Amino acid sequence: MSGAGPQAAGGAVARRVGVIETRGIEPVPDDERHGGALGLFWMWFGANMGVLGITLGASLVTFTGLNVAQAVGVAAVGSLGSFLLVGVLSTAGMRSGAPGLTLSRAVFGVRGNWGPTLVSWLGFVGWETVMCTTAAFALVAVLAQLGVTAGPALTAVCVVAVVLVAAFIGLFGHATIMWLQKWLTWIFGALTLVVVGFLVVTVDWAAVAQLPPGPPEAVMAGVGFIAAGTGIGWVAAGADYARYLPRSVPSGRIVAATVLGAGLPLIVIASTGALMAAGDPELASANDPVAAIGASLPPWMYVPYLIAAVFGLIAAADLSMYSSGLNLLTGGIRVRRPTAVVVDATLITLGGLYITVVAQDFYGPFTTFLTLLAVPLTAWAGIVLVDMGRRRRDDPRALLDTRPGSEYWYRGGVRPGAVISWIGAIALGLCFAHAEVGDTTWFAGPLSGTWLGQNSLAWLVAGVTGALLFAVLRALTEGRSPATSPAARHRDAKGDGA
Template sequence: MTEQTRDRVGVIETRGIEPIPDSERHGKPIGLFWMWFGANMGVLGITLGAALITFQGLNVAQAILVAVIGSVGSFLLVGLLSIAGKRGGAPGLTLSRAVFGVRGNWAPTLVAWLGFVGWETVMCTTAAFALLALLDLAGVAASVPLTVVCVLVTVVLAAVIGLFGHATIMWVQKWLTWVFGGLTVVVVVFLAVTVDWAAAFDQTGGPMSSVVAGVGFIAAGTGLGWLAAGADYARYLPRQVQSRRIVGSTVFGAAVPLVALVTMGALMAVGDADLASSNDPVAAVGNALPSWMLVPYLLTAVFGLIAGADLSMYSSGLNLITGGIKVKRTTAVAVDALLITVGGLYITVIADDFYGPFTTFLTLLAVPLTAWAAVFLVDLAGRHHYDEPGLMNTSGPGPYWYRGGVRWTALIAWAAAIVLGLLFTHTQSGDTVWFAGPLSDTWVGQNSLGWFVSGLSAALLFLVLRRIAGEESVFRAPAVVTQTADTEAITSEPVVNP
């Protein structure tokens, strides 16, 4: 971490969604490794792994394969989208204005914001469960008022880190990774001792269709939920940083803890089929530990989940501003905190089913987010420059005004792809069907590939519509990033963008 970064730690970030000037760019891609590692070491990974055994019918070997493909594949998309943050210096959904138009971008921004708020609610709620369990060990009996306090504490902790902004988040994530990542390793080792290894490797495997469905489930529960956030944390990196290092740091930082935790969840589910469907996944995992391990485990669960929630709060605050809400970034984070508190109290005090709503949320959210990412990546493949004043011009005319503020080729492709994806989408918990599209009983639907249909169709439709419309823009700038054999250099050549 550079000295320039340290100077900003503990100081509230004053920048909102405006592009970061080169003079304020700093850091190295390794920071992304620590950030994504810390964000993915939460106990929810164990719950996802247990679901592969209990609900998908996989054996342990298949679950490990699915964990690798699902987490690496989904965070590969996050890494590729992060490249846009380095090129444009702005948050992902702000850069999306160049793709959808400054007004057409409102719809993807709303979907991404709802996704972030949902993830924050799930993570803060699960952290509150862990805090309640920790207090129970101290002899404090659970009650509704105490539950309310625990939810408030976890939300406030995540919100405070999110309020300080980028530099503080990167610093906190690094130390959370070192301290609680180490504790996570200790917990995983002790959980491994409780596993019935003979039974685990004596299981009959599920059909290939279940493996395919499992990959989609893990992707939806891991990287696909973070698609809109990648650029938010790469925007402070210098332009000359290699794109492949950004992608590599993102993928490995997230995949290492995820594969370990999902695998452990699968192993534990062999002996405890109820783990995946528990309304309190933190307590369910804790029941498998010796009593003296509960305190470090619960502390790890609390701070591991907060490490993910603070990232999501930061990004959702930026999205709220991108959507046109004229407030400071700190105010946007506070609004999110209020909404998360309400949602967290509903889950902890009123709702009696954690897994059903959680998996439904993941499955349905994956469809529009994957479609957005596909359209964005098609545009990014031919774009090395963003008109920075144009990104902030929401009143027109400007380079991203298109027709009435909407780039119809992108918006129509995105919307049509969502419809196509939902046709094949099916989500179910036990005997309860939460959502079933009219084509969900086909091979594609039964294998939970609605999100894949959405992403593929979005990319193809955008390519076709763009060609039909004859869209072509030429951006000339005094400094444009181009790829060389060893690094990315700055030239003055014009860049043609589809």
């Protein structure tokens, strides 16, 4: 993979690993960029090797009604397709040096960007809570195997311990995360593959052969389910890491590294879940999925499996925690990046303690809510993609200037075409959304009974609608001055008046 030379790249990383990064959302200058696209491959591989992918694959068989061959195909299309979107959006970070939601200021305006930033932050913090809580359950099980008496107090201690580890890694920043993700992938990724091998041995192959194929609409629903539960949740994060790459790295390599790095482990792990669900339909709905999966392993393999589960989940959580901290800064919270990570860690700890100690059957409603966030996230992504196709440049200094009359102030801090398109796309997407927990319908839009709604494609409706609306509104308003400041007139001269 191209980029800085091996010695230069290695030296740059060595100087930063283990040092707390103080850089926040300000764009990375060219002389501080290093590495190549291969680093993104290891990062995304490590973030997607967690055992929660097994429950995603199991859900395709248990809830969607697919057979195993269909589930494998659906897992491939859903994960690769959704991370293709992540990869394309990542290239904007490489070109500008800025995080994804900071770049979004140029699209939505300084104040108009608050909405997408809040949604993205909620999604990151929510998934971090789920991942850290699940890792805490696995750590409790490890300690129980060592003779430690399980109980609410031990669970609370494990939640705090897992969050502290993830936050500690996120606190150091980009170079340390990239270095650790590579080694986590090699060590615990390999252990996860060993676990997958043992799980495959337990598969009821007779039950697999007897599964009837699902109808075409179930296949479509499965693709939507996998996409919403995997890549869509990361669409705003890709640029946060690609911004450290030299501008000489080809965009195609960034996209390929992202798609393959995330897609390969997801396909393998989700396919394993589909195979297991053929003989154990309860796997997809287990309150503690880590324990349910471990029950299929031989006793001597249980502790290594749990350790792999803990570190696989932490690998995704620290990545998410870094990006959620950047979201806080983009939203206008005037703290340093390490402080933003501490704020997120505190919220995740409180949420994890509520899930593990207080709430009963909280996973279902909570993950359903997080899945619904795919609607506003894809609406944002569609609008940003249209803007990327027309925008010639981003002014790094202007991205940080939030004063009235600044380059991206537009009208009162809002770019009307983008914000109207985003809100309209969300409204239409939610009309097709249908979310349920077990047999209980949690949310159903007025058009959720249509073909698009039944096939879980509300997120796709939102993305396409956002892109089309913004393209039309931009074409209609291009050339009209949205404000009277010199910066606004200069922006119109570049064709950015929507």
